Amino acid sequence: MGSFLSFVRKETLHIIRDPRTMLVVLLMPIVQMTLFGFAISTEINNIDFAVVAPNRTSAIRQQVERLAANAYFTYKGFISPKETDEVLRRGETDVVVVFADDYDRKTLSSALSPTDGAAIQLVFDASNPNIAAAGAGYLQQVLSVGGPATLIEPEMHLMYNPQMKSAYNFVPGIMGLIFILICAIMTSVSIVREKETGTMEVLLASPVRPIRIILAKMIPYFALSCINLATILLLARYALDVPISGSTAGIVAISLLYLILALALGLFISTIADTQVMAMLISGMVLMLPVIMLSGMVFPIENMPKILQALSTIVPARWYIAAIRKLMIEGVPFAAVLKEFAILSGMTLALIGIALRKFNDKLE
């Protein structure tokens, strides 16, 4: 046990003596959370709107005032119908709300025939379809609240995330990505570095079973990732206002399992890569892309072609992100993510098994 601790100490020294890498590892979650949480935002925020209203009746004025008072919309003023296209083109506004000539009559009459046309038309700049779609939905909701019943066609009610805040989507995604990045890339690179610099030869020629050294290697990275886990959860809760509605213990438990899985993945990569560059490339190609593309972090799995859906089932991040979404956003009890927990456990055991089988105590 004493020797094991000195191995851990040695690995910790490696990390401390390389402050730049350590800084990157510790800052990465903060930067990514900030980027995804604030900058890369697909939520409706600051949507500029202009209004076309041939007759500015009091009902119309009331609607416009209600919109202007909403934090998510910025009122840009009345324009003439002819200006609509130009104003959108110049980017002065994101949407033009066009009230019909006979808005009052249409909204007041209880029986409206389909041939009459709509009372309000929304003209969106859909060059950014995300903003257009999300904005249209929300605008429609705001206009219909307290407004005339005829406006309400579909009744939409967005559960858990009524404002469609993107942080709710990205926080689980970032967690899925960051732990894979740190644990798998860092461990695989640090094991392969020993192969590359020749220290592995001395380690192998010693009586210690190399697997003990490898396990000792994982512990400091595991500790670093735990710091990251705490950082992410705190940032999510207090900076991005993500409600951590489920049990924190459940979130931590499944995250720790995911960390171990990522470490095992790093160990596995180190058995196939011979150089640090190779380890980075494999980690990048085999881990990063699927995590971003196939985990449901960016693109919904339900919209994927069947073959990609099938492929996504072997991406661990998919199950982790799904579980975190359920626990964090939906706030379901831990029992609801038992399936994900079981799948991740199975994957972890399989990976450790394969990695240990492949990890040789000889050079070739």
Added chain:
Amino acid sequence: MNFSNAIEIKGLTKRYGPVVALDRIRLEVRRGELFGLIGPDGAGKTTLFRLLTTLIDPDEGQASVNGMDTATEYRNIRKTIGYMPGRFSLYPDLTVDENLAFFAALFGTNLRDSHDLIDPIYRQIKPFRTRRAGKLSGGMKQKLALCCALIHRPSVLFLDEPTTGVDAVSRSEFWDMLAELKAKGISILVSTPYMDEANRCDRIALINEGKVLGIDTPQGIVSGFNAPLFALHGDDMFGLLKAARCYAGVRTCYPFGQTHHLVTESGFNAVRFIETLSAEGFSAIELYPVEAGIEDVFIQRMENESGQSHIG
């Protein structure tokens, strides 16, 4: 443990694809012997070290260290050997003391247990004990690596080109240290590409292209040189080399430091050779007989070997 031979190698062959790195090697290192493997880069020295330190398995043949088979009893071998690979294989970001502490832990021992063995060497690097290993000079690095390889009192020490890239003074000091270790009963197998270091070994094996060209004491190897040998010097060294190679009675001629070495047939007439060269317009020609060194033997045996393989 009381085996007459520290290392025994029988018909060891190792291939990497079509390349035969070691070809039916056969040699033994006696207990307490300082044995040198002499050969150029690519001769197969490192492959032989990796086979003996149980890092790779042979394709054919068998080797044993302390009487234990390298392929099957490698766990036990690893407890009794010290290995210093050719490349600097310590952690450059750890200090001298941290490296030593790690290697002590690796072998489940501590610095006190091997104090008497390591101290003469450690004393020289002690002033730099808090310096990172990567910032040490080449000679200091080798001393630290040797300390780390000795920390568990191995009975057989494997040193793969320990003096490559080290200055002449440190090289000489290093060999003094090896002599001390040998005096303490440790069997040492050391490889070097420097022929001048061969004289510090008890016995040497010349190896080239995976084959052993000869095993003997350094004196025995040198006395095996069986042809007249001259040193040749003049103004136009390159021209002399070409002219000498064309001259009947000269077997081979090769550059050797400041001179050329000339291996001749036994009835070689030196006076006539100089006259011929002078007639060809060469000036300031000096020709004098010299004692063969290990390098001369190496070149002669290398040529014999390639001549045989051409015939075969």
